[in-house]
Amino acid sequence: MKHLKYILLALVLLSLSCDNSTSKEKESTPVAEPYKLQLTLYHGGDIVTMAGEEPKYVEAVVQREGQIIFTGTKADALARFEGKADLVDLEGRTMLPGFIDGHGHVFNVGLQAVSANLLPAPDGDGNSVEALQQILTDWIAKNQDFINTTGWAIGFGYDDSQLDRYPTKEDLDAISTEIPIIIIHQSGHLSVVNSKGLDLVNYTAETEDPKGGKIRRISGSNEPNGVLEEVAHFMVLLTGVLPNITPELQDDMLVKGQELYASFGYTTAQEGRSTPDGSATMERAAEKDALLLDIVSYVDILSNRKGADSKYQGKTYTNKYRVGGVKLNLDGSPQGKTAWLSHPYHIVPSGEPKDYHGYESMTDEEAYKHVADAYENNLQIMAHCNGDSAIDQYIKAVKKANAEFGNDDRRTIIIHAQTAREDQLDSFVEEKIWPSFFPMHTFYWGDYHVNSVLGKERAYKISPTNTAYKKGLRFTSHHDAPVALPSSIRVLSATVTRASRSGQIIGPDERISAYLGLKALTDWAAYQHFEENTKGTIEKGKVADFVILDRNPLKIEPSELQNLYVTETIKAGKTIYKK
Structure with a gap:
């Protein structure tokens, strides 16, 4: 019996030792958080699927890990996903499939973003040649690093249909004869270059118009007036300007x-x-x-x-x-x-x-x-x-x-x-x-x-x-x-x-x-x-790309469409823009 007492005591001490060791191990070893599945249930607004030739609505959409896994009634969605999904109330706003660019130039939009904004109203203030000159002057003063890096001052978006007259190299020379300046037409198919820029690209009175383009001339002479069309313009961009952008x-x-x-x-x-x-x-x-x-x-x-x-x-x-x-x-x-x-x-x-x-x-x-x-x-x-x-x-x-x-x-x-x-x-x-x-x-x-x-x-x-x-x-x-x-x-x-x-x-x-x-x-x-x-519609199995608008474009007067705005953009289930 005496031996049995000692054996039981040893087992108790061993058990306590193991518990203490395990406790210390738990304290010293961090436990990874379990992965939380990205699951979102959207409801509470007009959800337009864009499937079919006539408008179709659903009350709720559920996305999991960037893919749509459910569309239907709110009641069915809650019955299946409540407690598992994050609930997002659209609060009366309108959800549509994410917009898809039929044609644009996302990289060149970046060039526009870093250039002087010469667009006329309502997108800018470039409604006169004098206004263009002031915008460029202000931009040059604030963007010396850009000019030092690229060798050019760049403006984007002048629109001669909204100007008092067509700008020429003389208008840009009035800003600077030391810095090469190019301003790009809103169409992207023409530009105006100052004298310094023309010298750099070697456009002179002796330069012939390239095939598919024109170098406009000063009336009564062959001297370039600074306005370049099509291929003559693209050659300057591709060989004189863009290669200098790091x-x-x-x-x-x-x-x-x-x-x-x-x-x-x-x-x-x-x-x-x-x-x-x-x-x-x-x-x-x-x-x-x-x-x-x-x-x-x-x-x-x-x-x-x-x-x-x-x-x-x-x-x-x-x-x-x-x-x-x-x-x-x-x-x-x-x-x-x-x-x-x-x-x-x-x-x-x-x-x-x-x-x-x-x-x-x-x-x-x-x-x-x-x-x-x-x-x-x-x-x-x-x-x-x-x-x-x-x-x-x-x-x-x-x-x-x-x-x-x-x-x-x-x-x-x-x-x-x-x-x-x-x-x-x-x-x-x-x-x-x-x-x-x-x-x-x-x-x-x-x-x-x-x-x-x-x-x-x-x-x-x-x-x-x-x-x-x-x-x-x-x-x-x-x-x-x-x-x-x-x-x-x-x-x-x-x-x-x-x-x-x-x-x-x-x-x-x-x-x-x-x-x-x-x-x-x-x-x-x-x-x-x-x-x-x-893509393109809100249907089960498609990518969870969505745009949320403040109102439903199908329920307002056509004249009001221009006043709509985007409140949120969702790419593969993740918000990438929110107003």
Whole structure:
């Protein structure tokens, strides 16, 4: 018995020792927090799915880890997910699928963000040449580091249709003759360069106009007046300005561009004419998994054809980035009067003959060569065509390529198609050409198109969305940022109302409903990019990309659409912008 007492005592002491040891071990070894599944239930507002040809609503949506796993009634959602999901009350606001960029330049929006803002009202204060000079002077004083790094002072967004006269190199020389200055037209197709800048790029009286571009001259001489059109302008940007922008600054530009897009509800952005520098910047961000939005890039087929051979090329994103195809440019800008029309401009630019109707960027043979290259290599192609002659050239090239390589589901895109005629819309149907229209022109330049560019008859038919819809075409509606701010609200308002700055309705017969206007920003935009199975509607299995608006665009007067605003943008279940 005595031995048994000692044995029991030893066992008790051993037990206490083990408990103490375990306690100390627990204190010294941190326990990892269990992973909390990202699960969110949205309710309490109008949730418009955008699935189908008529509006459909659901009371609740649940997303898990960036994917939609439930849509339906609030009661069913709570029965299944209450206590598991974070509940988000929309408080009467409206949820839609995240907006998808039909056409824009997210990287170049970053350049706009770091440049002097020369946009006219309502997006800036550049409504006179004197105002441009003051904006540039103030910007130069505050941005010496940028100028020292790049070697240039850059302004973006001047719009001669809103100015008292066209600016020239003399106006920029009045700011500085020591610093090279370039100001880029709002269309992105023209610029004005001061004397110092012209010297740097070696544009002189002896310099011939490049093919597809013009160096405007001082009246009565061959001396450049500083205004550069199309290829003459792009050559300065690509060889004189952009190469001086450091990779660090380019990275910052891409961040700023995405942030601006997100503030307007975009969850998928496009870089619609990617240069080698732009491609390198986006690939750097993808390698670091540092992108805020999904970005689909279309490389410039002239300057960046090798970019289409990137490992990122294809229909699948890697770290939110992919190369979707190639971009071809076949003419210029209607507001800049460089678009290639079949009939003369209503008022031709100073110094041009009465039959001036713009000009082509390349020959028919060259256009076909590039389209055939895309078809042969199974690359989606988008072509910039504003004038109806440029549209004719593209249709001809696509028709020939379809005959040679097959008219498969290529989703060949035409960008802008501003002056598309009815017979050309019929050709779009026949050749399976997908239009991405630019109805924002009706607001920004509608009055100018009527009075100066096209005349009333042609101006009232620009971006013919309703005629296209009636012919069975589906389309996207875009902002072409940085031509304009990447404002989804302005895109929607202009597409639906077609109201100009003065309130004139530019082509009443081409107006469409707010629901179709939203389709062009969501469902149809996903289809254009071959992403209809994962984006564009709020349905089970799709990516949890959402935009939340203060009101329902389908329940307000069309004239009120311009006053909507984005309160929150959600990318793959995570808030990336909140007002």
